[in-house]
Amino acid sequence: MINKQYSSVSAAITDIPDGATVMIGGFGASGSPIELIHALIDHGAKDLTVINNNTGNGEVGLAALIGNRQVRKMICSFPRSSQSKVFPELYQAGKIELELVPQGTLAERIRAAGAGIPAFYTPTTVGTVLAEGKESREFDGREYVMEAWLPADFALVKCEIADPLGNLVYNKTARNFNPLMCMAATTTIVQTKRLVAAGDIDPEVVITPGIFVNRVVEVPKPVHEDTLIAAGRSYP
Amino acid sequence: MSTGWTREQMAARAAQDIPNGSYVNLGIGIPELVARFVPEGREFIYHTENGMLGMGPPPAEEERDLDLMNAGKKYVTAVPGAAYFHHADSFSMIRGGHIDVCVLGTMQVAANGDIANWSTGAPGAIPAVGGAMDLVQGVKKIYVITQHTTKTGEAKLVERCSYPLTGPGVVSRIYTDLAVVDVTADGFKVVELAPGISFAEVEQKTGTKILPPE
Numbered sequence: 001m002i003n004k005q006y007s008s009v010s011a012a013i014t015d016i017p018d019g020a021t022v023m024i025g026g027f028g029a030s031g032s033p034i035e036l037i038h039a040l041i042d043h044g045a046k047d048l049t050v051i052n053n054n055t056g057n058g059e060v061g062l063a064a065l066i067g068n069r070q071v072r073k074m075i076c077s078f079p080r081s082s083q084s085k086v087f088p089e090l091y092q093a094g095k096i097e098l099e100l101v102p103q104g105t106l107a108e109r110i111r112a113a114g115a116g117i118p119a120f121y122t123p124t125t126v127g128t129v130l131a132e133g134k135e136s137r138e139f140d141g142r143e144y145v146m147e148a149w150l151p152a153d154f155a156l157v158k159c160e161i162a163d164p165l166g167n168l169v170y171n172k173t174a175r176n177f178n179p180l181m182c183m184a185a186t187t188t189i190v191q192t193k194r195l196v197a198a199g200d201i202d203p204e205v206v207i208t209p210g211i212f213v214n215r216v217v218e219v220p221k222p223v224h225e226d227t228l229i230a231a232g233r234s235y236p
Numbered sequence: 237m238s239t240g241w242t243r244e245q246m247a248a249r250a251a252q253d254i255p256n257g258s259y260v261n262l263g264i265g266i267p268e269l270v271a272r273f274v275p276e277g278r279e280f281i282y283h284t285e286n287g288m289l290g291m292g293p294p295p296a297e298e299e300r301d302l303d304l305m306n307a308g309k310k311y312v313t314a315v316p317g318a319a320y321f322h323h324a325d326s327f328s329m330i331r332g333g334h335i336d337v338c339v340l341g342t343m344q345v346a347a348n349g350d351i352a353n354w355s356t357g358a359p360g361a362i363p364a365v366g367g368a369m370d371l372v373q374g375v376k377k378i379y380v381i382t383q384h385t386t387k388t389g390e391a392k393l394v395e396r397c398s399y400p401l402t403g404p405g406v407v408s409r410i411y412t413d414l415a416v417v418d419v420t421a422d423g424f425k426v427v428e429l430a431p432g433i434s435f436a437e438v439e440q441k442t443g444t445k446i447l448p449p450e
Contacts, residue, residue: 107327
């Protein structure tokens, strides 16, 4: 029987090369695959392009990956945080690139990549500086901006329950970008709080079908970014 | 000296204009207060763009769920009948015209309904847009809650926005500490004055022509 289970977070991410494009799930702290991110810091791949809604908090997780100078470029919708100086300082020093994408466009570009749709038209950004240089077209008398799909080499994702086939269930608002990123990456790596046997997840409640998932690793007691920050922790 | 409406009173006044049964998205800051002032006999369903319909009030600290946050990254609760979904579905609700009302804060709003609330455009500033540009283009009615002027007394209701736009011609109504103002084909028009506030004061603190209430 198919088994996508990996024994450890380090084994699951060890082939991420320098220069890779990596999607990281989560919205702020919720749904952030922090153990996989810390394994990527230990692994040391550099020159990464990272896709996430934000740029991390404190000095753990995504902020620590950026702070460790492994990220060449961030693609995100909201790179500011009241809890982190890591990205702003590097950005203002010209040491990291930023592609700013409105949140809904970011989600749809990721979804489109997973769905095999190379581009789409959206009303978002029409009449603003973020539409400059982009192709636009009128449909039924209204103007729309063309946006391209956004694929990635790897996706790092967090979920609540997984089975060895890669069927996934999330928890509350920790779902956010995670299911979309599963679809859009060549190799999708998932950390799950609980790994159950095939058949233990009701097929009616599967959110991400296993076809979108390549690797699953169980992390039974994931740490939460906010808890680490409240404890004044940094990584490594 | 007149004081006009408090932040809470501005939020309560905005809530009165939201029809029963509306799906509502609230921006960060004063707009969040709208949820506290749902008029008697009405029910609103709150959408938060990070993936929930049926958002409830913040929990007691000991009842926080680390996986249950709103778009402002604050801990919230889920009301009975709530639903969770991923980001593409969430923004389909927004862009697809399924959300009835969005209440936003702003830096500037113009007489033609343009809104600028995401960036000052200053050199060196870190641009951060979040979901604002999707919301202003997709939600059926865009309401703005804002102080009438900045802390230094500059007009926020202006002829044309000097800051980079979030979206052109999208705002329909503005709730300030001094008045309720509509964006009409003829520009700003006062609908209602806060108690003790004169039209002359509103006119003086508005950066362009504004029409008096009928």
